[in-house]
């Protein structure tokens with residue numbers, strides 16, 4: 001990594017660190033595991049480890065991800081991406097950012113890396129909280145045992161790497177739109193439309209044509225509920241559509257007429 | 261030599277308006293160049309063009325022609341600027357804002373406190389910018405522009421929002437930095453009174469066009485040349501004839517001895533000549549020989 005880019009990354013992180021974005025990511029990751037913990041404490045007979053020890057971890061993991069993958073996660077991506085890019089518009093700081101000795105390329109990718117790292121932070125903390133939500137009920141409730149075996153960490157890690165990949169198209173599009181429109185309503189509205197399109201695509205045998213459905217399709221694959229056989233691998237499609245969206249964003253950032 | 265030179269720099273906005281119209285800016289080394297013009301003259305647009313925030317429709321920009329920078333990143337290291345403030349992160353404190361720039365410019369940490377001190381923000385440095393007054397934001401923006409000890413500092417109406425004491429402070433800071441650290445300043449303003457106290461060189465822009473460019477002394481000279489002379493004598497008729505034959509000058513109003521656009525040095529000669537011809541001069545008065553009037557003349561007269 002060249003040092004200029006390292007500096008740009010540091011600058012972007014300094015801007016991001018004190019925004020609510022980091023907190024939103026962590027609270028967002030906490031929400032479902034918290035609900036799952038309470039549900040187990042309330043209904044130990046049907047929900048807890050003791051109800052089905054053999055499949056406990058995989059069920060907890062899949063249940064937790066169910067709401068997350070289809071709705072909350074895409075929504076969070078839209079929110080956080082728009083918010084972080086909006087910082088520059090809202091504070092009128094594009095001009096200040098762009099007159100510092102950093103190349104446009106550096107600035108563009110540094111911001112993007114920070115946002116995708118936040119996504120990664122979210123994944124890691126969400127899975128960590130899921131694991132905790134599997135252990136804590138056993139510690140708090142006398143009728144519930146602490147699970148005797150480890151969660152399937154290898155599967156979780158692989159699933160998450162793939163999940164991150166399938167989120168990139170939405171992230172790329174959202175990043176491009178947020179940079180393009182100073183009014184944050186526009187990217188958020190388009191992003192929401194994309195989420196809805198993604199939900200419809202889940203019922204469609206040609207659903208692979210909608211890049212915003214890839215994370216949901218990936219969830220189906222990782223939870224063993226695969227419905228369609230697509231002619232193309234959605235992970236490759238994720239990568240390709242991300243490169244297209246982000247590429248358009250990069251070019252429009254480079255050639256933007258009015259820079260601040 | 262020049263620190264900055266533009267040739268025929270122009271910018272036309274999407275709506276077809278020529279906001280900057282063939283400007284040949286010449287900012288000499290170690291000068292305090294004031295860019296003066298009324299609201300909407302095109303000052304900010306010109307400064308944006310210089311900093312590459314918008315693209316010129318025509319013309320060239322040449323920074324440091326003696327020892328140019330190889331690329332934009334290297335160039336920006338040598339320039340500090342604040343354009344139409346506030347351009348600050350409101351969710352961060354003053355010192356956090358400065359730290360981001362210090363990081364981008366690779367300035368040592370010690371320098372951060374130095375500029376905050378210099379702009380009188382040492383006590384407020386841990387306050388969030390959202391709690392700053394306009395004047396404090398302005399000071400912080402100037403602090404950031406000076407942070408990396410640039411060779412050229414570009415400030416867009418730096419005294420905007422400052423109290424009279426603040427204006428005087430910033431002014432003396434600028435003059436000091438110009439003298440002691442040989443920093444060249446390009447400063448836009450719409451206040452002539454401010455420019456008079458600060459500038460070594462001045463460029464007057466109106467409706468995107470450069471109406472005057474030169475040293476402050478040259479501006480004074482031009483203004484006195486364009487002044488009006490009012491005479492009262494005991495024989496106006498004869499005086500008018502004499503002035504017409506000797507100095508080839510016609511009064512601008514019939515009947516009264518009022519002459520315009522003449523060199524102030526002529527008054528002595530006219531007076532002497534009338535005296536020699538035994539015409540009594542009861543009044544000899546200059547009017548509109550001040551900068552203010554000259555400035556208005558420059559931006560109001562379409563032919564200039």
Ligand SMILES: Nc1ncnc2c1ncn2[C@@H]1O[C@H](COP(=O)(O)OP(=O)(O)OP(=O)(O)O)[C@@H](O)[C@H]1O
Pocket residue numbers: 273274275277279297298299300301302303304305306450
């Ligand atoms: N983004 C824009 N799109 C279209 N026209 C613009 C834009 N920005 C500025 N203008 C026009 O360009 C002209 C010059 O504007 P500019 O902001 O450069 O003036 P200024 O000299 O800085 O004025 P002020 O003293 O008020 O700051 C104005 O007539 C303005 O209406």
Ligand SMILES: [Mg+2]
Pocket residue numbers: 303304305344416
């Ligand atoms: Mg302006």
